[in-house]
Amino acid sequence: MSNSDLIPRLRSGDRRALARAISLIETGGPTARALLAEAYPCAGTAHLIGITGPPGAGKSTLVTSLTQEWRRNGATVGVIAVDPSSPFTRGAVLGDRIRMQALSGDPGVFIRSMASRGRLGGLARATADAATLLDAAGFDLVLIETVGAGQSEVEIARTAHTTIVVEVPGLGDDVQSIKAGMLEIADIFVVNKADREGAEQVVGQLRTMLHLGRREPGAWEPPVVSAVATLGRGSSEIVAAAGAHRSHLRNAADRAASAQAHAERELSAALQELVLERLRGPLWSAMVDQLATRVRDPYSAAGMLIASLKGREPEKIT
Amino acid sequence: MEHPNPTIRVLVAKPGLDGHDRGAKIIARALRDAGMEVIYTGLQQTPQMIVEAALQEDVDVIGLSILSGAHMTLLPKVMHLLREQQLHNILVVAGGIISDEDALLLTAEHGVSAIFGPGSSTHDIVHYIRSHAGKPRE
Incomplete structure (x- = not known):
């Protein structure tokens, strides 16, 4: 496969060209930059959605149930799932696809696992550029699942238009919800595993925290949605909230400033x-x-x- | 085709219906410790799912673990689908309970590169993948 026509080929729906282009972008260097230079002007239409939260919160499962919901609405979905690389051997086990089996065989979905390759912050160096390739390939949505994140892996909010923070019951007391970091970057909160004990308290704490903060008039108010991702519960509400957030961004007075x-x-x-x-x-x-x-x-x-x-x-x- | 990526990417999958993946997980871990990026897709994969994942992940190697005895159906099917998708440069290795006669057929006639039976050391598998991955096999 020659590298020179990868962008026209991936734009015409060639998935092998898309997969190879992402590998080249991950490797970096002049070839990667030439590809990005060609793809960049073709991108800019996809809705980039970040999904972050602690390990085991159900991010991959939520990606699956959200993707299924978007597919029912007729939208195509590209997924980038980031997992950590070993700081010692640089190897990685990327296991996010295990929870995404239900998406297999759908030509409107493309899933790519990505190792963080030493980058902290929850993403890999090439994540944003790979999202640009999926965008240029014509996917309506690009979902970016971060590594299992703690409190300060907030890089996703700089890459995505809409950031979904996934919380689960049983992780700590209500002081966690007034700390700085992760909770400040959420455009949408999802309390997953909502069939478990303590879920209502988490929802309540998040809502209380949101009401305590000062908010400019007309600013986006992050909704708190309960979900059981394994059963698909909550997906349609989250998809609707993501759509509403995008409309909000388009109409926001500070839109030009945020693009800058x-x-x-x-x-x-x-x-x-x-x-x-x-x-x-x-x-x-x-x-x-x-x-x-x-x-x-x-x-x-x-x-x-x-x-x-x-x-x-x-x-x-x- | 130029090999674009100095990091070896390996898809580890279990085709078919057997539900035992300790061996596959040990292999995944050993390859990780050898500096490779391992995409682990879990149990009960159809040949279609395996080839689709290999394509999207642009892997250099597919490692299949199969203990159910259905290897003479599933492995040729995977090889056939790979050719159909023009993924000729992916190295395919398999492990599991596979007789010598079957192993010979799979490597000589179906294009599987190597079979690692019970008792194979992870060291040998890592060494084999390192020295064969990413090279043209046409």
Whole structure:
């Protein structure tokens, strides 16, 4: 398979081309950037939805029941499921597909497992770019399931339009719900396993917490939805809430500002990656040695490296 | 085809109806510890589900564990579907209770690359995959 026509092929529905393009994006480097440059202008129509929450909360099962609901409504769905890589061997066991068997055989669904490859924050470096490929391939929705997340894996909120935070009963007392972090990024709360004891208290605590916060007039108010993902209960409410959130985003007064903020974060991430990649070389190694022996401090070493960038030709990516 | 990804990706699946996946999980863990990315899809996979997952995940290797005795039906079916989807470059290895005669047929006539029977060491399996994955087999 040649790499040069992958984007036109994935846009015409070639799933093998889509799968290969995601692998190349994961590997990174000039090939990945050329693919992204070609796909980026074709993307921008899909609704990107993040699903996050602690390990075992039922995220994969919820992805399945939500996907089934969207498919019943006639929408196509791309799924990216991220699981952690070992910090020691860099290997990974990606098990999210186990809970997604019911989606097998549906040509309107494409599922890709992704290892975090050392990135903290709940996503892999290539997750957002892979979402751009699924978007360019024409999927109406792109669901991004994060690694099982604790309290501060909030990167998903910067990537997705709508962030769903999944909670379950029995994880802690009500102080958890006033802490900063995860709970602040939710556009929709789902209390999964709602047939278990304590679910109503969790719903109550979340609602109380939401009412305590100050909210600008016209701001989105995150709904709290009870669900039993294994039975599909709550899916239609969540799908409706996601649709309502998207309409809200489209009509929001600060829409242009939030698009600007999103673009700024994308640019910042790309800049970091490119600069780091270009600076790794003999001078980089020398600076690392000098830091390790405390001959030099980190900021002056970084200054030396940035000074060495001047006068270099920009990389061609097309 | 150029091998795009220095990280070896392996699909580990159990085709058919047997419900025992301890061996498959041990293999998944061993491959993980060898630095590979293992997509584990669980029990009771049809050949169609396995090939669809392999395509979407763009894996280099499929490892099939099969203890039910139905290997002469299920494995050729997987190989046939892979060819149909033009996934010629995926290395297919299998493990389980498979007689020497069947193993010979599966490798010589159906394109399975290797069979690892009971008593195979995970070390041998890792070594085999490392030295054969991602190379053209046409």
